[in-house]
Amino acid sequence: MTASPFFAPLFVETRKLNRSLAAVLAVAAPSLIAIFVFFNMLRGKAAAPWEMWMLNASAIWAFFMLPMSVTALTALVAHMEHGPRSWDHLRALPLPRWRLYAAKMVCVLGVVAVMSAAVLAGTWAAATLATTIKPELAPTGAFELARYAGLLGTMYLAALLMISIQLWVALRWASFVPALAVGIGGTFFSVVATSAKQGVFFPWQMPVNMLATEAWRVQTALGLGLGLGAVALVAALVHLSRREVI
Numbered sequence: 001m002t003a004s005p006f007f008a009p010l011f012v013e014t015r016k017l018n019r020s021l022a023a024v025l026a027v028a029a030p031s032l033i034a035i036f037v038f039f040n041m042l043r044g045k046a047a048a049p050w051e052m053w054m055l056n057a058s059a060i061w062a063f064f065m066l067p068m069s070v071t072a073l074t075a076l077v078a079h080m081e082h083g084p085r086s087w088d089h090l091r092a093l094p095l096p097r098w099r100l101y102a103a104k105m106v107c108v109l110g111v112v113a114v115m116s117a118a119v120l121a122g123t124w125a126a127a128t129l130a131t132t133i134k135p136e137l138a139p140t141g142a143f144e145l146a147r148y149a150g151l152l153g154t155m156y157l158a159a160l161l162m163i164s165i166q167l168w169v170a171l172r173w174a175s176f177v178p179a180l181a182v183g184i185g186g187t188f189f190s191v192v193a194t195s196a197k198q199g200v201f202f203p204w205q206m207p208v209n210m211l212a213t214e215a216w217r218v219q220t221a222l223g224l225g226l227g228l229g230a231v232a233l234v235a236a237l238v239h240l241s242r243r244e245v246i
Contacts, residue, residue, distance in 0.1 A: 021076060029068075030061075030065075030115055033060050033119055044137050046136075046137075047139060050144070051144075055151075058211065061152070061155070067187045070162060070163050071184065078171045101236070105236075120149055151211075154210045156207075163229065164233045167236065168232065169182050171236070190204040
């Protein structure tokens with residue numbers, strides 16, 4: 001088996017994303033957080049530490065923007081095939097069906113990873129720009145790049161279960177309603193039950209638990225999000241490859 005046929009579905013999916021609104025979504029969501037930081041910083045009366053700005057941006061990302069972005073992205077990726085009803089053609093191609101779905105999964109995970117990195121870069125850029133306008137508001141302390149990148153990285157890993165569920169639902173049903181209902185519902189319950197101790201076991205709250213002060217919450221949410229997320233991805237591949245889309 002050559003490498004080209006194996007990666008062909010991934011190359012095709014990447015080109016589809018380039019022609020879709022995925023790029024707009026990947027830029028818009030992190031940009032909204034950067035804009036919030038920029039104007040909120042300009043409203044300040046005194047300088048605040050880098051840690052405050054970076055943790056606030058990360059919290060907004062994990063708490064709301066990440067789950068809603070995943071909801072929109074998975075629905076968009078799935079609708080590229082559901083809309084023109086091209087699944088019948090794709091599934092008739094002479095290659096294992098699981099590769100079709102695996103390619104979509106890799107693309108979704110890649111876009112979310114890029115968006116996570118953009119949150120870090122955008123927050124830094126927003127704070128730097130605000131500082132050029134009001135130098136007296138320059139963030140204090142050191143900009144701990146490794147620490148903030150590590151935090152957003154663990155949020156990404158903890159979100160794997162949520163991403164897997166959303167993509168599974170979006171690919172399973174041709175209508176975008178089930179995927180949107182799951183995403184909106186998950187985000188809603190995550191918001192209204194923020195302080196619940198059981199939230200560490202809820203997929204939509206696992207990323208925000210990376211900000212918890214209790215080590216057990218961080219470790220539990222990360223372990224469940226990453227471990228069960230990997231299992232869910234494999235289960236989705238097996239299920240979708242054997243079942244017709246309705």
